[in-house]
Amino acid sequence: MAQQRTEIAELGEFGLIDRLHAGIKTTLPDTITGIGDDAAVLDLGEEYGLLTTDLLLENVHFDLAFYPLKHLGYKAVAVNVSDIAAMNGIPRQITVSLGLSNRFSVEAIEELYAGINAACTDFRVDLVGGDTSASRSGLLISVSVFGKVSKEKIAYRHSAKVSDLLCVSGDLGAAYLGLQVLEREKQVYLADPSMQPELDGKEYVIQRQLRPEARMDVVYELDEAGVVPTAMIDVSDGLASDLLHLCRRSEVGAVVFEENLPIDDQTYLVATELNIGPITAAMNGGEDYELLFTIRQADYDKIKNSPNISVIGFITEPANGVVLHTKGGNRHPITAQGWTPLSS
Numbered sequence: 114m115a116q117q118r119t120e121i122a123e124l125g126e127f128g129l130i131d132r133l134h135a136g137i138k139t140t141l142p143d144t145i146t147g148i149g150d151d152a153a154v155l156d157l158g159e160e161y162g163l164l165t166t167d168l169l170l171e172n173v174h175f176d177l178a179f180y181p182l183k184h185l186g187y188k189a190v191a192v193n194v195s196d197i198a199a200m201n202g203i204p205r206q207i208t209v210s211l212g213l214s215n216r217f218s219v220e221a222i223e224e225l226y227a228g229i230n231a232a233c234t235d236f237r238v239d240l241v242g243g244d245t246s247a248s249r250s251g252l253l254i255s256v257s258v259f260g261k262v263s264k265e266k267i268a269y270r271h272s273a274k275v276s277d278l279l280c281v282s283g284d285l286g287a288a289y290l291g292l293q294v295l296e297r298e299k300q301v302y303l304a305d306p307s308m309q310p311e312l313d314g315k316e317y318v319i320q321r322q323l324r325p326e327a328r329m330d331v332v333y334e335l336d337e338a339g340v341v342p343t344a345m346i347d348v349s350d351g352l353a354s355d356l357l358h359l360c361r362r363s364e365v366g367a368v369v370f371e372e373n374l375p376i377d378d379q380t381y382l383v384a385t386e387l388n389i390g391p392i393t394a395a396m397n398g399g400e401d402y403e404l405l406f407t408i409r410q411a412d413y414d415k416i417k418n419s420p421n422i423s424v425i426g427f428i429t430e431p432a433n434g435v436v437l438h439t440k441g442g443n444r445h446p447i448t449a450q451g452w453t454p455l456s457s
């Protein structure tokens with residue numbers, strides 16, 4: 114009998130993870146949650162442990178033509194800490210694994226570690242180990258983070274409730290536009306190496322791409338305000354894609370108001386210059402590493418004056434779907450057009 118062959122692209126990244134997940138059973142009593150949230154949840158007795166890992170590959174996730182190694186080191190840690198933040202947790206320890214080609218000097222790797230160390234300081238985590246190997250296909254960085262959260266404060270993806278308010282931290286779409294600017298300048302440079310890059314007025318969007326922050330400040334702010342999100346996810350693949358994950362896991366619908374989407378002025382300007390819709394960038398851009406979360410309506414007063422938090426909509430019955438309420442008053446279903454790196 115011929116062996117069946119399914120192309121990975123047919124399933125996509127999330128379809129593949131779902132299929133693998135179906136064949137995995139957890140058996141230990143202290144494994145509270147395995148695959149399916151921003152981090153795994155482990156019962157430590159008094160509190161929960163959180164465990165998450167992310168992989169960054171050269172020419173898939175970053176292009177060393179415009180990515181400074183120091184920023185790359187910072188980003189590798191920040192994107193992992195962001196997954197701990199998305200559980201409403203506090204990061205504690207990280208491990209860092211590297212695949213290195215002989216193209217790199219010791220000094221270059223020290224640059225990378227300068228960024229990793231800066232992130233460890235900023236996010237108050239200890240680097241406690243890792244692994245180092247030769248690589249034949251460019252630079253590879255894998256970071257794992259262990260974190261903690263008290264049992265009554267954990268925020269899963271699966272626990273949003275109908276009529277909860279939908280909130281997002283910071284602003285959206287800038288990181289995607291930063292990447293478009295950097296890629297455009299790279300093409301200009303390749304065509305004529307004497308050209309100086311034109312980055313004036315684009316500092317913010319570039320910084321959002323090259324040096325993303327994990328929003329631990331928002332985790333602390335919510336805690337001080339006495340708010341535990343009813344559900345939370347970080348926006349890594351774009352608001353549309355990550356909102357769909359949250360709604361699917363919570364078995365709810367949602368409405369997002371276009372006019373409430375937080376978009377920085379520079380994002381508008383650069384989007385216009387590059388002929389990209391600012392709403393499209395905000396909905397589908399990805400790599401913002403903001404927190405998307407739901408709160409009870411009763412908690413609204415506790416967050417309404419925060420400059421770091423926007424209420425962008427609310428949770429509905431599942432039958433209403435996940436929709437964008439436009440400025441013109443129309444409602445469109447939100448679909449995920451974010452990254453599907455395995456299908457390209």
Ligand code: ADP
Nearest residue numbers: 130133147148149150151152153166167196349
């Ligand atoms: P995030 O964007 O928050 O990092 P992902 O979309 O990468 O999350 O992953 C979704 C879930 O699938 C997570 O629980 C993650 O641990 C799990 N996962 C991803 N890849 C694999 C894999 N190869 N094997 C097992 N679990 C995986």
Ligand code: MG
Nearest residue numbers: 151196347349
């Ligand atoms: Mg995540």
